[in-house]
Amino acid sequence: MADLPGIVIMGASGRMGQMLIHTVLQSDKARLVGCVERSGHPWIGRDIGEAMGGPHLGLAVTDDAIGTIAQARAVIDFTTPEATVATATLTAQARAVHVIGTTGFGPEHLHKIKAAARHAVIVRAGNMSLGVNLLVQLTRKVAAALDADFDIEVVEAHHRHKVDAPSGTALMLGQAAAEGRGVALSEVSERGRDGITGERGRGAIGFSAIRGGDIVGEHDVIFAGMGERIVLRHVATDRAIFARGALRAALWGQDRKPGEYDMLDVLGL
C-alpha cells in the first residue's frame, strides 16, 4: 500500500473534488495522501471523510498546498484557472505529475502552464472521459471528410453553476473540427450570436451554450448541409467518468518525461 503512488486532490470540497476523492479511495492502484482547499474554506482542519458526510478517514483537509504536494506523486486539480496556475509552480518544484481538468483558461494561464511543463509532467484536458476523447477524434475525421458546404456548430449544455463558456470540451471539439478542416479555429470561430448578426459566415465554426439545473455535460457537433445533417453527440450522466479518466492520467504520467500531454496521449487514441 505504502508504495502505491500518493495522490493529492485540489479543490477537495468541489463537485469534482469529492468525486475524485471517492475514486482514489476505491482504487487499488493509488492512495490518497492529501486534500487541499483554499485558505479560509470551512472544511480546513476537518476530516475529509466526515466533511463529505461519511466515515472518519484520518486525513484532514488542509490549505498547506506546498507541504502536501511535496508528499505527492501526482496532483489532480479541478479548480479554477488562477488556482491551477499557482499549483503548476508547486508541482513543477515537487516533480509531481499535475493532472489538470480545470477549464476556462486564458492565454496568460496557458503560457504559465506551458512553462511549468518544462519541469514536470502535465496532463491537461477539458474533458477526461473516454467517450468525449473518442468524439474528438471522430469530429476531426468527419470535418476532414466534408467541405464548407457543411456548417459546423458545437452545442453544449451544463448545470447552472458552471462559470465558463464555451465549455472546455466544446473548445476541444471546435479545435478538432478546425484541424480536420485545415483552418485556424481563432479565424473561423463564431460565438455569442445576438441581435442582427448577419448571415452565418461560410466555413464558420459556431458555439452555443445552454445552462440549467443539474445537467452534467452534453455536447453535440452538428454538420449541417443542404438536405442532410450529421450530429455527433456525447451525453455525460455521471461525473465518475471524468474522475476515472483523471486517475488514469495520474498513473499514466508516472515516469514520463516532462511535458504537456492530453487525454489522447493517455488513452492512446
Ligand SMILES: NC(=O)C1=CN([C@@H]2O[C@H](COP(=O)(O)OP(=O)(O)OC[C@H]3O[C@@H](n4cnc5c(N)ncnc54)[C@H](OP(=O)(O)O)[C@@H]3O)[C@@H](O)[C@H]2O)C=CC1
Ligand atoms: N476536464 C474535465 O473532465 C472536467 C472539468 N471540469 C472543470 O473542473 C473545474 C471545477 O469544476 P467543479 O468541480 O464543478 O467546480 P466546483 O466549484 O464545485 O469546485 C472547485 C473547487 O475548487 C476550490 N478552490 C478554489 N480555489 C482553490 C485554491 N486556491 N486551492 C484549492 N481549492 C480551490 C473551490 O473552493 P470554493 O468553492 O470555496 O471557492 C471548489 O471547492 C471547472 O473548471 C470545470 O469546468 C469539471 C468536470 C470535468
Ligand SMILES: O=C(O)C1=N[C@H](C(=O)O)C[C@H](O)C1
Ligand atoms: O463544469 C463542468 O461541469 C464540466 N466541465 C468540463 C467542460 O468545461 O467541458 C467537462 C464537462 O463537460 C463538465
